Amino acid sequence: MNAPIVNPALTKNQALVFDALNRAEGPMSAYTILDKLRDHGFRAPLQVYRALDKLTEFGLVHRLESLNAFVACAHRDHECCGGAHGHGHGTVAFAICESCNQVIEFHDHEVDHRLEDWARGKGFKPAKTTIEIRGLCEKCAA
Amino acid sequence: MNAPIVNPALTKNQALVFDALNRAEGPMSAYTILDKLRDHGFRAPLQVYRALDKLTEFGLVHRLESLNAFVACAHRDHECCGGAHGHGHGTVAFAICESCNQVIEFHDHEVDHRLEDWARGKGFKPAKTTIEIRGLCEKCAA
DNA sequence: ATGGCACACGTTATAGCATAACGCAATTGA
DNA sequence: TCAATTGCGTTATGCTATAACGTGTGCCAT
Numbered sequence: 001m002n003a004p005i006v007n008p009a010l011t012k013n014q015a016l017v018f019d020a021l022n023r024a025e026g027p028m029s030a031y032t033i034l035d036k037l038r039d040h041g042f043r044a045p046l047q048v049y050r051a052l053d054k055l056t057e058f059g060l061v062h063r064l065e066s067l068n069a070f071v072a073c074a075h076r077d078h079e080c081c082g083g084a085h086g087h088g089h090g091t092v093a094f095a096i097c098e099s100c101n102q103v104i105e106f107h108d109h110e111v112d113h114r115l116e117d118w119a120r121g122k123g124f125k126p127a128k129t130t131i132e133i134r135g136l137c138e139k140c141a142a
Numbered sequence: 143m144n145a146p147i148v149n150p151a152l153t154k155n156q157a158l159v160f161d162a163l164n165r166a167e168g169p170m171s172a173y174t175i176l177d178k179l180r181d182h183g184f185r186a187p188l189q190v191y192r193a194l195d196k197l198t199e200f201g202l203v204h205r206l207e208s209l210n211a212f213v214a215c216a217h218r219d220h221e222c223c224g225g226a227h228g229h230g231h232g233t234v235a236f237a238i239c240e241s242c243n244q245v246i247e248f249h250d251h252e253v254d255h256r257l258e259d260w261a262r263g264k265g266f267k268p269a270k271t272t273i274e275i276r277g278l279c280e281k282c283a284a
Numbered sequence: 285a286t287g288g289c290a291c292a293c294g295t296t297a298t299a300g301c302a303t304a305a306c307g308c309a310a311t312t313g314a
Numbered sequence: 315t316c317a318a319t320t321g322c323g324t325t326a327t328g329c330t331a332t333a334a335c336g337t338g339t340g341c342c343a344t
Binding site: 065066093095097098104106108110111114115118119122123124125126127128129130131132133134135136137138141 | 256271
C-alpha cells in the first residue's frame with residue numbers, strides 16, 4: 001500500500017526527493033524536503049539540491065520561482081504536446097493559491113505561441129520561460 | 143547634467159533606491175543596491191527592502207522572480223493600457239538575457255487575456271502574475 | 285586487469301537573499 | 315493634544331543556494 005512512485009532510472013537520492021514531492025500536498029522548499037528526509041539519511045542541503053537539479057532536468061519536477069520552492073510535475077506521460085520522448089512539453093504555467101498553497105499546473109498553446117512570436121520578432125532566443133499566477137483558488141476566493 | 147529622475151512623492155530613501163535602479167544598466171539585487179548606497183548613509187538591508195516594497199507597490203519598480211533582483215519600470219506615463227491613474231498596466235513580461243543581463247520589459251494583451259480567461263474558467267482570482275523569459279538577446283545569440 | 289573517465293555522493297564551510305522585532309521621530313488629522 | 319500612521323535605523327536571525335574538497339562506483343577501451 002502507498003507504494004512509492006518510482007522511476008527506475010533515478011538514483012536513490014533522486015527517488016527519495018521525487019517521492020517526497022509526490023506525497024506532498026503542495027510545493028516544498030529544498031530545506032523542507034531536507035527535513036522530511038533526515039530519517040532517510042539526508043544531512044545536507046546539497047543532497048537535496050543535487051537531486052532537484054537532476055529531477056528538474058528530467059522534467060519530473062518544476063521550480064516555482066516566485067516561491068523558491070519545488071513541485072512534482074503534474075503531467076502524465078500521454079500528455080498533449082511535445083511528448084516526443086515520452087515526457088516533454090512546452091512552457092508550463094502555474095496558478096498558485098496564496099491561501100491554501102494549492103498549485104495548479106497548466107499549459108496554454110496560445111500563450112506559448114504569442115511569447116515565441118514575440119521572441120522571434122526581437123531575435124531573442126528563449127531558454128526557459130516562467131509563468132506563475134499568484135492569487136486565490138476557487139475555494140479560497142469564496 | 144545627469145539629474146536624478148525623481149518622483150516628488152518619494153521619500154529620501156525611496157528616491158535613492160529608485161535613482162540607483164534607473165542609473166543601472168540591468169537588474170540589481172537588494173544587496174548590490176545597498177552597496178551602491180553606502181555612501182549615502184545606507185547601512186542595512188532593510189533600508190533597501192523597505193524602499194523596494196514601496197516602489198514596487200507604486201509600480202515604479204519590478205521584481206524579477208527568477209533572479210531575486212529588481213529593475214526600474216521601463217514604462218513611461220503615456221503607455222498603452224490601464225493608464226487610468228497616470229501609471230498602471232496589465233501584467234508585464236520580461237525577457238532576460240543570461241549573457242549580458244539586459245532586460246527587455248514588454249506587454250502582450252493577448253497573453254494577458256488568455257491567462258485571464260484561464261483563471262476565469264477555473265474560478266481562480268489572480269493577484270499577481272509573473273512572466274519571465276530567460277535566454278539570449280539578439281546580440282548575444284549571434 | 286587496469287587505468288581513465290564520468291557521475292553520484294557526503295561533508296564542511298560560506299555566500300546570498302530576506303525578514304523579525306525593537307524603539308525613535310515626524311506627520312496627520314480628529 | 316492625543317492617537318494613529320508611516321518612515322527610519324539597528325541588531326539579530328532565518329531561509330535559500332553554492333563552492334570546494336574528497337570518496338566510491340560503474341563502465342569500457344586499451
